[in-house]
Amino acid sequence: MSSKITVIGAGSWGTALANLLAENGEKVKIYARDKAVVDSINKQQRNHKYFPEHKLDNKLTAFSDLEAGLEGSDVFVISVPTQALASVLKQIENLISSDSLIVSTAKGIEEKSFKTNSQMIKEAGFKNVVVLSGPTHAEEVMEQLPTAIVSASQNKKLAEKIQDLFMSSYFRVYTNPDVKGVELGGALKNVIAVASGICDGLNFGDNTRAALITRGLNEMSRFVNYHGAKDLTLVGLAGMGDLVVTCTSMHSRNRRFGIEIGKGKTLMEAKEEVNQVVEGVKTARAIYNWLNSEEVELEMPITRQVYQVLFEAKDPYQAVEELMLRSKKHEMESVVDNSLWNI
Missing domain, CATH: 1.10.1040.10 (N-(1-d-carboxylethyl)-l-norvaline Dehydrogenase; domain 2)
Known part of the structure; x- marks a missing residue:
């Protein structure tokens, strides 16, 4: 049974991950603030801003309305820069359940609080957080070049769930408890x-x-x-x-x-x-x-x-x-x- 997933952020990495998940047979939505990006994904199956040369999986649907993009999903992949995370969390905290599975993909430390992304997500009230990180250029994932990454969580079942969702013939996922x-x-x-x-x-x-x-x-x-x-x-x-x-x-x-x-x-x-x-x-x-x-x-x-x-x-x-x-x-x-x- 496929999962219902929303990727928040249609930059290069968010787009690559959303496309990978759609290729894996998952039901995937992607949210972007830029309506032109949303239109190019829905009408041309391309993110004209980041990957104009790549045709995206036809099961991938884009939204500029955040609430509509979140509705019905049970896994949420947050792919925005660290310094924008607090703003995103404020927007979604009343729209999705605190029991939802959140996947954090940014690599940074919040300047003012000196907190990591997963810390900020948990403090916003979300209990189930997995960090996805590793040597992964979005451009090469879009080319389906062999890539390996880490799914990190102290909860083994959550780490393994994300491992199963993202694993493919060219995208290998390892688990790690050291978040x-x-x-x-x-x-x-x-x-x-x-x-x-x-x-x-x-x-x-x-x-x-x-x-x-x-x-x-x-x-x-x-x-x-x-x-x-x-x-x-x-x-x-x-x-x-x-x-x-x-x-x-x-x-x-x-x-x-x-x-x-x-x-x-x-x-x-x-x-x-x-x-x-x-x-x-x-x-x-x-x-x-x-x-x-x-x-x-x-x-x-x-x-x-x-x-x-x-x-x-x-x-x-x-x-x-x-x-x-x-x-x-x-x-x-x-x-x-x-x-x-x-x-």
Whole structure:
């Protein structure tokens, strides 16, 4: 028996997920504020704004009326940027049951509250939340290229239900109970991807990118450990997998944005060039402000330098130089036993 699903948000990722679910035989609605997008999906089977070249499954129906789009569904996939989530939750909290199954797909941290997406959803009164995250470019999902992702929930049955809904011949879904690790890893990797793009914009090479990805993973590990999550999650799809793809691909809006910064463009100029939401920008500011306001003693040099380049007009070359000239230390400082050295 097919599920009745509404995808809230018809951006590139929302569209790709809605189309995948429709291909899987589910009854899928997609909500978009832009009536032109709704019309193009319903009349031409295309999202003219994001995927004009791709014909969408004919079982997919679009709505610009939110209440009509939500009516009759029992699974709701929220695919809007983190900073827009609070507004969406206010709109839907009286329209759907608190027992509904909510799937969160955004990767970020809310700036003012420093909460993850699943935290915000639960605080809005929804009990059943699953996080879907991993190394997944919407463009490649639309091309049906082999992709793997994580369905994260402490409730095994919910995680497995979403696993079953999304699994296909080209879209493999793994379950993971470490919701916090999955979400925090997914948020912070966007900041590291901005840094990777900056290095590319400065015409640095493969050595630089490899070092940045590796040290970025180390920074992510410290961050999730501090918040009580499991660093083992970061060797998986929602950590290393997502970090690698976001730091290396031209599909990555965070990396593309960073490239423009590295070339000398301002924050606003780089945003205009990418012309999509760049989650890493606000995540960098959220983490930087949290580190300072809470007086947290947590070593996050890459995040700090990204913030200073973006918001304090620091020269990118100087930022990289300061990263290279930091005090000497052991690579695995937190885990190496000094007794292992041959002194």
